[in-house]
Structures are given as C-alpha cells and as structure tokens.
Amino acid sequence: MHNRDAVFLEDLCPKLSDRRWRKSLHEFTGNRCIYCGKNSESIDHVLPQSKGGLSITENCVPACLSCNGSKTDNNAFEWYRKQRFYDPRRSMAIRAWTEGDIRLAMRLLQWAEPKLNENIDKSRSILNEDYSWKLA
Numbered sequence: 241m242h243n244r245d246a247v248f249l250e251d252l253c254p255k256l257s258d259r260r261w262r263k264s265l266h267e268f269t270g271n272r273c274i275y276c277g278k279n280s281e282s283i284d285h286v287l288p289q290s291k292g293g294l295s296i297t298e299n300c301v302p303a304c305l306s307c308n309g310s311k312t313d314n315n316a317f318e319w320y321r322k323q324r325f326y327d328p329r330r331s332m333a334i335r336a337w338t339e340g341d342i343r344l345a346m347r348l349l350q351w352a353e354p355k356l357n358e359n360i361d362k363s364r365s366i367l368n369e370d371y372s373w374k375l376a
C-alpha cells in the first residue's frame with residue numbers, strides 16, 4: 241500500500257522532496273486554506289498550471305478542496321474578491337506569498353485567522369475594528 245502510494249506521488253511530482261515541500265506549505269498557514277481559513281486539503285496554483293504557473297512555493301498555496309475546485313483556472317485574486325469569505329488581509333497575504341515574502345504572509349494570516357474562524361460571514365465588519373492596534 242505504501243509503496244504504491246509513493247510511486248503514485250512520484251509519478252505526479254517530479255521532485256522527490258515534493259511531499260515534504262507540500263507539508264511545509266501547509267505548516268506555513270497552520271494547515272488552513274489561505275483563501276477561507278478552513279482545513280487545507282490541497283495545494284492550489286495561484287497562477288494555474290494551464291496558464292504556465294509553476295510548482296514553486298511562490299505560486300503554490302494551501303487551499304481547501306472547496307476553494308481549489310471553485311477557483312479552477314480563474315485568476316486567483318479576481319476569483320477571491322468575489323467570494324463571500326473575501327478578506328483583504330488574506331488577499332494581502334496571498335500577494336505577499338506570491339512575492340516570496342512568506343513571513344509577511346504568515347503574519348497577515350495570523351492576523352486574519354482568529355475572528356475568521358468564529359464567523360467567516362462577519363469578517364468584513366470586523367476589519368475596521370482590528371486594523372489600528374494590530375498594525376502598530
């Protein structure tokens with residue numbers, strides 16, 4: 241069973257370290273979807289592979305299956321802006337991530353996370369309260 245899985249993964253992924261790399265991506269976000277904050281079950285290409293997006297850290301973000309499936313080949317930022325769970329802090333985090341600043345992305349995600357978990361639908365109204373003291 242394990243051997244079969246390993247072969248399957250290596251067939252899919254050119255790099256032997258791919259599995260470890262994917263794990264580290266999920267760890268950056270605390271195993272949360274970078275878009276909505278649910279459990280990350282997959283890796284999403286910000287720029288889709290079909291449009292030349294590479295499988296590198298800057299282009300690969302942890303995402304839940306729902307977001308990954310909904311986004312498909314759309315531009316990640318345009319797609320994300322239309323979602324009910326849109327959060328500008330997460331959008332900034334994704335932008336930082338794609339620019340290679342994972343540390344900044346993580347800080348933005350941590351900032352977005354607590355309230356988002358409580359109630360994703362209220363995230364928009366909560367934003368105004370939080371900006372001032374967290375940015376200091």
Ligand SMILES: [Zn+2]
Pocket residue numbers: 273274275276277278303304305306307308
């Ligand atoms: Zn998601």
